[in-house]
Amino acid sequence: MYEVKDKKVVLEHGSINKGIIAVASGKGGVGKSTVTVNLATALAELGYKVGIIDADVRGFSVPRILGVKDKPKAVSENEIIPPEVKGIKTISMGSFVGENEPVIWRAPLLGGALEQFFKDVRWGELDYMLLDLPPGTGDMPLNIMQKVPHSEILVVTTPQITATKVAGRIGAMAEKMDLQVLGVIENMAYYQCTECGNKDYIFGENGGETLADFMGTELLGQLPLISEVRRRSDTGKPIVFDEPEAEISKEFIKIAKRLAEREGGFDEKIEPLKLNMNAK
Numbered sequence: 001m002y003e004v005k006d007k008k009v010v011l012e013h014g015s016i017n018k019g020i021i022a023v024a025s026g027k028g029g030v031g032k033s034t035v036t037v038n039l040a041t042a043l044a045e046l047g048y049k050v051g052i053i054d055a056d057v058r059g060f061s062v063p064r065i066l067g068v069k070d071k072p073k074a075v076s077e078n079e080i081i082p083p084e085v086k087g088i089k090t091i092s093m094g095s096f097v098g099e100n101e102p103v104i105w106r107a108p109l110l111g112g113a114l115e116q117f118f119k120d121v122r123w124g125e126l127d128y129m130l131l132d133l134p135p136g137t138g139d140m141p142l143n144i145m146q147k148v149p150h151s152e153i154l155v156v157t158t159p160q161i162t163a164t165k166v167a168g169r170i171g172a173m174a175e176k177m178d179l180q181v182l183g184v185i186e187n188m189a190y191y192q193c194t195e196c197g198n199k200d201y202i203f204g205e206n207g208g209e210t211l212a213d214f215m216g217t218e219l220l221g222q223l224p225l226i227s228e229v230r231r232r233s234d235t236g237k238p239i240v241f242d243e244p245e246a247e248i249s250k251e252f253i254k255i256a257k258r259l260a261e262r263e264g265g266f267d268e269k270i271e272p273l274k275l276n277m278n279a280k
Ligand SMILES: Nc1ncnc2c1ncn2[C@@H]1O[C@H](COP(=O)(O)OP(=O)(O)OP(=O)(O)O)[C@@H](O)[C@H]1O
Pocket: 025, 027, 028, 029, 030, 031, 032, 033, 034, 035, 056, 059, 060, 061, 134, 135, 187, 188, 223, 224, 225, 226, 227, 228, 229, 230, 231, 233, 234
Protein backbone atom coordinates (compact mmCIF):
# COMPACT_ATOMS: atom_id res chain seq x y z
CA MET A 1 0.00 0.00 0.00
CA TYR A 2 2.93 2.32 0.78
CA GLU A 3 6.58 2.19 1.75
CA VAL A 4 8.65 4.15 4.22
CA LYS A 5 11.73 5.83 2.76
CA ASP A 6 13.87 8.66 4.15
CA LYS A 7 11.41 9.12 7.05
CA LYS A 8 8.53 9.65 4.60
CA VAL A 9 5.56 7.52 3.69
CA VAL A 10 5.89 7.12 -0.05
CA LEU A 11 2.63 6.62 -1.92
CA GLU A 12 1.96 5.76 -5.54
CA HIS A 13 0.95 9.37 -6.28
CA GLY A 14 2.51 11.40 -3.50
CA SER A 15 4.00 11.23 -0.03
CA ILE A 16 3.22 11.93 3.61
CA ASN A 17 6.05 13.69 5.36
CA LYS A 18 5.12 14.29 8.99
CA GLY A 19 2.37 12.05 10.28
CA ILE A 20 -0.67 9.87 9.78
CA ILE A 21 -3.18 10.74 12.48
CA ALA A 22 -5.98 8.21 12.98
CA VAL A 23 -8.87 9.84 14.85
CA ALA A 24 -10.67 7.25 16.97
CA SER A 25 -13.51 7.14 19.48
CA GLY A 26 -14.87 4.43 21.73
CA LYS A 27 -18.41 5.10 20.56
CA GLY A 28 -20.30 7.06 17.93
CA GLY A 29 -21.60 10.59 18.19
CA VAL A 30 -18.85 12.05 20.39
CA GLY A 31 -17.64 14.40 17.64
CA LYS A 32 -14.84 12.38 16.02
CA SER A 33 -15.58 13.62 12.47
CA THR A 34 -16.11 17.19 13.66
CA VAL A 35 -12.72 17.08 15.38
CA THR A 36 -11.05 15.46 12.34
CA VAL A 37 -12.23 18.18 9.96
CA ASN A 38 -11.55 21.11 12.28
CA LEU A 39 -8.14 19.79 13.24
CA ALA A 40 -7.30 19.32 9.56
CA THR A 41 -8.44 22.90 8.96
CA ALA A 42 -6.30 24.13 11.87
CA LEU A 43 -3.23 22.32 10.51
CA ALA A 44 -3.93 23.80 7.05
CA GLU A 45 -4.26 27.28 8.61
CA LEU A 46 -0.80 26.75 10.13
CA GLY A 47 0.52 26.17 6.62
CA TYR A 48 0.67 22.38 6.53
CA LYS A 49 -0.52 20.34 3.56
CA VAL A 50 -3.29 18.07 4.77
CA GLY A 51 -5.31 15.17 3.41
CA ILE A 52 -8.28 13.42 5.00
CA ILE A 53 -9.37 9.86 4.34
CA ASP A 54 -12.90 9.41 5.59
CA ALA A 55 -12.58 5.79 6.66
CA ASP A 56 -15.85 5.92 8.57
CA VAL A 57 -17.44 4.13 5.66
CA ARG A 58 -20.83 3.53 7.24
CA GLY A 59 -21.24 6.91 8.88
CA PHE A 60 -19.21 9.06 6.49
CA SER A 61 -19.72 12.70 7.29
CA VAL A 62 -16.45 14.41 6.33
CA PRO A 63 -17.76 15.66 2.94
CA ARG A 64 -20.73 17.35 4.60
CA ILE A 65 -18.73 18.95 7.43
CA LEU A 66 -15.92 20.13 5.13
CA GLY A 67 -18.38 21.31 2.47
CA VAL A 68 -17.17 19.07 -0.36
CA LYS A 69 -19.19 19.71 -3.50
CA ASP A 70 -17.02 18.16 -6.22
CA LYS A 71 -16.72 14.48 -6.95
CA PRO A 72 -13.32 12.78 -7.22
CA LYS A 73 -12.17 12.64 -10.86
CA ALA A 74 -10.76 9.44 -12.30
CA VAL A 75 -8.01 10.36 -14.77
CA SER A 76 -7.05 6.77 -15.46
CA GLU A 77 -7.88 3.35 -14.11
CA ASN A 78 -5.42 3.79 -11.25
CA GLU A 79 -5.45 7.49 -10.63
CA ILE A 80 -8.08 9.60 -8.94
CA ILE A 81 -7.90 13.35 -8.32
CA PRO A 82 -9.49 14.04 -4.93
CA PRO A 83 -11.71 17.06 -4.31
CA GLU A 84 -9.93 19.88 -2.51
CA VAL A 85 -11.66 22.25 -0.11
CA LYS A 86 -9.97 24.99 1.91
CA GLY A 87 -6.62 23.54 0.83
CA ILE A 88 -7.50 20.10 2.19
CA LYS A 89 -7.64 17.10 -0.13
CA THR A 90 -10.13 14.48 0.85
CA ILE A 91 -11.62 11.20 -0.22
CA SER A 92 -14.68 9.51 1.22
CA MET A 93 -16.97 6.64 0.50
CA GLY A 94 -19.57 9.41 0.59
CA SER A 95 -18.22 10.63 -2.75
CA PHE A 96 -19.08 7.32 -4.37
CA VAL A 97 -22.48 6.59 -2.86
CA GLY A 98 -25.33 8.94 -2.01
CA GLU A 99 -25.63 10.27 1.56
CA ASN A 100 -28.82 8.32 2.15
CA GLU A 101 -27.69 5.03 0.67
CA PRO A 102 -26.72 2.34 3.16
CA VAL A 103 -23.20 0.98 2.82
CA ILE A 104 -22.98 -2.66 3.73
CA TRP A 105 -19.32 -3.36 4.22
CA ARG A 106 -17.41 -6.16 5.78
CA ALA A 107 -13.99 -5.42 7.21
CA PRO A 108 -12.00 -7.05 4.36
CA LEU A 109 -13.95 -5.07 1.76
CA LEU A 110 -13.26 -1.92 3.69
CA GLY A 111 -9.59 -2.87 3.67
CA GLY A 112 -9.74 -3.00 -0.14
CA ALA A 113 -11.33 0.44 -0.36
CA LEU A 114 -8.79 1.88 2.05
CA GLU A 115 -5.94 0.44 0.01
CA GLN A 116 -7.36 2.09 -3.06
CA PHE A 117 -7.66 5.41 -1.24
CA PHE A 118 -3.96 5.26 -0.37
CA LYS A 119 -2.75 3.89 -3.69
CA ASP A 120 -4.85 5.42 -6.43
CA VAL A 121 -5.56 8.91 -5.14
CA ARG A 122 -3.28 11.68 -6.36
CA TRP A 123 -2.43 13.11 -2.94
CA GLY A 124 0.72 14.96 -3.96
CA GLU A 125 3.07 15.95 -1.16
CA LEU A 126 1.28 16.01 2.18
CA ASP A 127 2.55 16.86 5.64
CA TYR A 128 -0.32 15.15 7.45
CA MET A 129 -2.89 12.56 6.54
CA LEU A 130 -5.87 12.34 8.88
CA LEU A 131 -7.96 9.18 9.01
CA ASP A 132 -11.49 9.47 10.33
CA LEU A 133 -11.89 5.95 11.73
CA PRO A 134 -15.20 4.14 12.20
CA PRO A 135 -16.31 4.50 15.85
CA GLY A 136 -15.65 1.79 18.40
CA THR A 137 -13.11 -0.97 18.72
CA GLY A 138 -14.63 -3.57 16.40
CA ASP A 139 -13.30 -5.19 13.24
CA MET A 140 -13.48 -2.06 11.13
CA PRO A 141 -11.12 0.26 13.03
CA LEU A 142 -8.92 -2.73 13.90
CA ASN A 143 -8.56 -3.65 10.24
CA ILE A 144 -7.60 -0.08 9.34
CA MET A 145 -5.01 0.17 12.09
CA GLN A 146 -3.48 -3.09 10.91
CA LYS A 147 -3.32 -1.82 7.35
CA VAL A 148 -1.75 1.49 8.33
CA PRO A 149 0.87 0.53 10.93
CA HIS A 150 2.51 3.97 10.79
CA SER A 151 -0.56 5.76 12.00
CA GLU A 152 -0.72 7.36 15.44
CA ILE A 153 -3.97 7.50 17.31
CA LEU A 154 -5.85 10.51 18.56
CA VAL A 155 -8.71 9.63 20.86
CA VAL A 156 -11.86 11.75 20.97
CA THR A 157 -14.19 11.36 23.91
CA THR A 158 -16.82 13.24 25.84
CA PRO A 159 -16.18 13.52 29.60
CA GLN A 160 -18.98 11.06 30.28
CA ILE A 161 -17.88 7.90 32.08
CA THR A 162 -19.63 5.60 29.56
CA ALA A 163 -17.69 7.26 26.73
CA THR A 164 -14.31 7.28 28.46
CA LYS A 165 -14.64 3.64 29.58
CA VAL A 166 -15.13 2.39 26.02
CA ALA A 167 -12.51 4.79 24.68
CA GLY A 168 -10.06 3.15 27.09
CA ARG A 169 -10.27 0.02 24.94
CA ILE A 170 -8.66 1.92 22.07
CA GLY A 171 -5.54 2.07 24.24
CA ALA A 172 -5.53 -1.70 24.60
CA MET A 173 -6.08 -2.07 20.86
CA ALA A 174 -3.23 0.33 20.09
CA GLU A 175 -0.95 -1.47 22.52
CA LYS A 176 -1.64 -4.80 20.85
CA MET A 177 -0.65 -3.34 17.50
CA ASP A 178 2.31 -1.33 18.75
CA LEU A 179 0.71 1.95 17.76
CA GLN A 180 1.36 5.24 19.51
CA VAL A 181 -1.46 7.21 21.09
CA LEU A 182 -0.87 10.91 20.45
CA GLY A 183 -3.30 12.10 23.07
CA VAL A 184 -6.90 12.59 24.09
CA ILE A 185 -9.26 15.37 23.02
CA GLU A 186 -12.23 15.93 25.29
CA ASN A 187 -15.15 17.16 23.20
CA MET A 188 -18.42 18.58 24.56
CA ALA A 189 -16.46 19.25 27.75
CA TYR A 190 -18.95 21.88 28.93
CA TYR A 191 -21.68 24.20 27.74
CA GLN A 192 -21.02 27.87 28.32
CA CYS A 193 -24.09 30.08 28.68
CA THR A 194 -23.93 32.83 26.07
CA GLU A 195 -25.85 35.16 28.44
CA CYS A 196 -24.04 34.80 31.78
CA GLY A 197 -20.85 32.92 30.80
CA ASN A 198 -21.60 30.22 33.37
CA LYS A 199 -20.11 26.81 32.51
CA ASP A 200 -22.34 23.76 32.77
CA TYR A 201 -20.51 20.43 32.72
CA ILE A 202 -23.37 18.54 31.10
CA PHE A 203 -21.51 15.25 30.58
CA GLY A 204 -19.51 15.36 33.80
CA GLU A 205 -15.99 16.55 34.54
CA ASN A 206 -12.41 15.31 34.13
CA GLY A 207 -13.29 12.29 31.97
CA GLY A 208 -10.72 13.26 29.32
CA GLU A 209 -8.00 13.70 31.90
CA THR A 210 -8.75 10.37 33.56
CA LEU A 211 -8.66 8.64 30.18
CA ALA A 212 -5.38 10.32 29.19
CA ASP A 213 -3.91 9.28 32.53
CA PHE A 214 -5.07 5.70 32.01
CA MET A 215 -3.46 5.60 28.58
CA GLY A 216 -0.26 7.24 29.77
CA THR A 217 -0.78 10.03 27.27
CA GLU A 218 -1.70 13.71 27.41
CA LEU A 219 -4.98 15.56 27.36
CA LEU A 220 -4.47 17.74 24.29
CA GLY A 221 -7.50 19.96 24.68
CA GLN A 222 -11.04 20.47 25.96
CA LEU A 223 -13.62 21.67 23.47
CA PRO A 224 -16.92 23.24 24.58
CA LEU A 225 -20.34 22.17 23.37
CA ILE A 226 -21.63 25.07 21.31
CA SER A 227 -24.43 25.18 18.78
CA GLU A 228 -22.30 27.15 16.28
CA VAL A 229 -20.13 24.05 15.81
CA ARG A 230 -23.12 21.92 14.92
CA ARG A 231 -24.66 24.61 12.74
CA ARG A 232 -21.48 25.20 10.78
CA SER A 233 -20.77 21.48 10.41
CA ASP A 234 -24.24 20.97 8.96
CA THR A 235 -23.58 23.62 6.31
CA GLY A 236 -20.06 22.64 5.36
CA LYS A 237 -18.28 25.52 7.09
CA PRO A 238 -15.90 24.16 9.75
CA ILE A 239 -15.80 26.68 12.58
CA VAL A 240 -11.99 26.92 12.56
CA PHE A 241 -12.18 28.19 8.99
CA ASP A 242 -15.34 30.25 9.29
CA GLU A 243 -14.79 31.84 12.69
CA PRO A 244 -11.08 31.60 13.54
CA GLU A 245 -11.44 34.01 16.47
CA ALA A 246 -13.94 31.80 18.35
CA GLU A 247 -12.56 30.27 21.57
CA ILE A 248 -13.09 26.74 20.24
CA SER A 249 -11.17 27.59 17.03
CA LYS A 250 -8.27 28.85 19.14
CA GLU A 251 -8.35 25.58 21.09
CA PHE A 252 -8.16 23.62 17.80
CA ILE A 253 -5.19 25.75 16.67
CA LYS A 254 -3.51 25.14 20.04
CA ILE A 255 -3.97 21.36 19.61
CA ALA A 256 -2.69 21.50 16.01
CA LYS A 257 0.41 23.42 17.12
CA ARG A 258 1.02 20.92 19.91
CA LEU A 259 0.84 18.04 17.42
CA ALA A 260 2.99 19.83 14.86
CA GLU A 261 5.76 20.67 17.31
CA ARG A 262 6.55 16.97 17.54
CA GLU A 263 9.44 15.94 15.36
CA GLY A 264 7.35 14.12 12.76
CA GLY A 265 8.62 11.72 10.12
CA PHE A 266 8.31 7.95 10.00
CA ASP A 267 10.48 5.27 11.52
CA GLU A 268 10.49 1.59 10.82
CA LYS A 269 10.32 0.91 14.53
CA ILE A 270 7.43 2.17 16.59
CA GLU A 271 7.57 2.29 20.38
CA PRO A 272 4.63 0.43 21.94
CA LEU A 273 2.22 2.29 24.18
CA LYS A 274 2.41 1.58 27.90
CA LEU A 275 -0.95 1.44 29.64
CA ASN A 276 -1.10 2.69 33.20
CA MET A 277 -3.34 0.06 34.72
CA ASN A 278 -3.17 1.72 38.16
CA ALA A 279 -4.80 4.97 37.07
CA LYS A 280 -8.24 5.70 38.54
N1 LIG B 1 -18.28 20.67 20.31
C1 LIG B 1 -19.47 20.50 19.75
N2 LIG B 1 -20.48 21.39 19.99
C2 LIG B 1 -21.71 21.20 19.42
N3 LIG B 1 -22.02 20.19 18.60
C3 LIG B 1 -21.05 19.27 18.33
C4 LIG B 1 -19.74 19.38 18.88
N4 LIG B 1 -19.00 18.34 18.43
C5 LIG B 1 -19.81 17.61 17.62
N5 LIG B 1 -21.04 18.18 17.56
C6 LIG B 1 -22.23 17.67 16.84
O1 LIG B 1 -22.51 16.36 17.37
C7 LIG B 1 -22.95 15.49 16.33
C8 LIG B 1 -22.01 14.27 16.24
O2 LIG B 1 -20.74 14.72 15.81
P1 LIG B 1 -19.86 13.86 14.79
O3 LIG B 1 -20.64 13.44 13.60
O4 LIG B 1 -18.59 14.62 14.57
O5 LIG B 1 -19.59 12.60 15.72
P2 LIG B 1 -18.84 11.22 15.40
O6 LIG B 1 -18.20 10.82 16.68
O7 LIG B 1 -17.98 11.36 14.21
O8 LIG B 1 -20.05 10.28 15.10
P3 LIG B 1 -20.02 8.89 14.26
O9 LIG B 1 -18.69 8.26 14.50
O10 LIG B 1 -21.15 8.14 14.87
O11 LIG B 1 -20.21 9.28 12.83
C9 LIG B 1 -22.97 16.33 15.06
O12 LIG B 1 -24.26 16.83 14.88
C10 LIG B 1 -21.99 17.47 15.36
O13 LIG B 1 -22.29 18.65 14.63
